[in-house]
Amino acid sequence: MRIVLLGAPGSGKGTQSQRLVERVGIPQISTGDLLRAAVAGGTELGRLAKEAMDSGRLVDDSLVLGMIRERLREPDARRGFILDGFPRNLAQAHALDHLLESLRQPLDAVVQLEVDYGELVRRISGRRTCADCGRVFNLLTSPPGGASVRCSVSQQAHRLVQRPDDNEATVAERLRVYDEKTRPLIDFYRARGLLRVINAEGDLDAVTRRLAQALDVPALRAAPKAKRPAARKSPVKKRAARAKVTRKGSGGSSARKPRATPARPARKSRRAPAKRSRAKRR
Ligand code: ADP
Numbered sequence: 538m539r540i541v542l543l544g545a546p547g548s549g550k551g552t553q554s555q556r557l558v559e560r561v562g563i564p565q566i567s568t569g570d571l572l573r574a575a576v577a578g579g580t581e582l583g584r585l586a587k588e589a590m591d592s593g594r595l596v597d598d599s600l601v602l603g604m605i606r607e608r609l610r611e612p613d614a615r616r617g618f619i620l621d622g623f624p625r626n627l628a629q630a631h632a633l634d635h636l637l638e639s640l641r642q643p644l645d646a647v648v649q650l651e652v653d654y655g656e657l658v659r660r661i662s663g664r665r666t667c668a669d670c671g672r673v674f675n676l677l678t679s680p681p682g683g684a685s686v687r688c689s690v691s692q693q694a695h696r697l698v699q700r701p702d703d704n705e706a707t708v709a710e711r712l713r714v715y716d717e718k719t720r721p722l723i724d725f726y727r728a729r730g731l732l733r734v735i736n737a738e739g740d741l742d743a744v745t746r747r748l749a750q751a752l753d754v755p756a757l758r759a760a761p762k763a764k765r766p767a768a769r770k771s772p773v774k775k776r777a778a779r780a781k782v783t784r785k786g787s788g789g790s791s792a793r794k795p796r797a798t799p800a801r802p803a804r805k806s807r808r809a810p811a812k813r814s815r816a817k818r819r
Contacts, residue, residue: 538561538752538754539617539618539642539643540617540618540619540620540646541619541623541624541633541644541646541648541726542619542620542621542650543648543649543719543722543723543726544651544737545654545657545712545715546657546708546712546715547652547657547658547660547661547664548650548652548657548737549650549652549737549741549744550567550621550622550650551565551567551570551673552673552679552741553650553737553744553748554619554621555672555673556748557748557754558619562616563617563619564614564616565618565621566605566608566609566618566620567621567622567623568596568605568625569621569622570621570622571604572590572596572601573590573700575604576590582600582604585597590702591701591702591707592707592710593702593707593709593710593711593713593714594714595625598626598628598632601623601625601629602629602636605623605633605636609637609640609642610640624722625718625719625722626718626719627721627722627725630722630725644731645752646731647722647726647733648732648733648748648751649723649726649733649734649735650735650737650744651734651735651736651738652737652738653738654712657712658708658712660675660677660678661703661708662677662703662708663676663678664699664700665698666697666698666699667681667688667696667698668696668698669690669691670688670689670690670691670695672685672688672689672695676697678741679741681694681695733752735748735750735751
């Protein structure tokens with residue numbers, strides 16, 4: 538299965554991708570994660586990408602495409618993949634078409650995760666990531682609990698950190714960039730007959746069920762497999778973990794800067810203009 542998850546920042550692409558990885562066994566390819574690993578690793582790519590990321594703009598297409606080309610050629614991607622955060626503009630979508638054509642691996646589906654603007658802002662403010670295993674939580678909607686209390690890497694409680702670009706000013710810019718550059722992809726993929734739209738608000742499991750239905754994947758409706766052996770950790774996470782160990786000096790990685798910032802309470806705020814309602818976007 539080769540799919541793209543489309544959706545604004547905070548729409549749950551990462552969380553739902555992780556569920557697909559656990560239950561369907563195909564890798565998640567997140568350009569955001571790959572770029573953050575490059576920043577944390579202090580590589581040339583990371584250096585070039587960091588400024589755009591920190592200000593909420595898109596990183597240069599040429600950098601992102603080079604990274605994706607390399608990643609899609611790795612052996613685990615032959616079984617299929619979930620693209621999360623890529624493509625993000627029309628140029629990237631066209632480039633992906635050509636790349637997948639040359640690999641003879643066309644996309645099966647593109648799922649658009651629909652979430653109201655005010656809810657996106659609320660979710661992003663509560664988002665935290667485990668610095669060790671990379672798992673995404675939300676202090677407001679899905680805090681670590683039950684079987685997810687312990688980190689699968691450290692075997693301790695998760696070390697929750699906030700992404701440096703999850704701050705108010707950058708979030709507003711990311712949402713603006715999404716509207717301008719990424720939203721046109723909805724029509725692009727609709728015209729190709731690949732688009733499926735799901736309501737991504739409400740209970741996490743309910744969203745997963747809607748995703749399962751949209752993709753026609755019964756395994757996704759079932760409970761997650763008991764525990765993943767460490768050997769199945771994705772190359773992206775391995776790279777990020779390696780980068781964390783080997784990196785020297787400061788680079789602005791969220792993984793290096795645990796913050797105890799409390800989640801802001803939900804606000805139907807100034808930043809949630811009614812004109813951006815879900816209904817309008819369809
Ligand atoms: P978001 O939650 O905003 O979707 P991501 O983790 O996907 O965050 O991406 C974080 C940042 O990395 C983006 O704001 C952007 O600067 C950069 N980025 C990620 N994917 C791409 C891409 N496909 N093209 C250009 N820049 C990207």
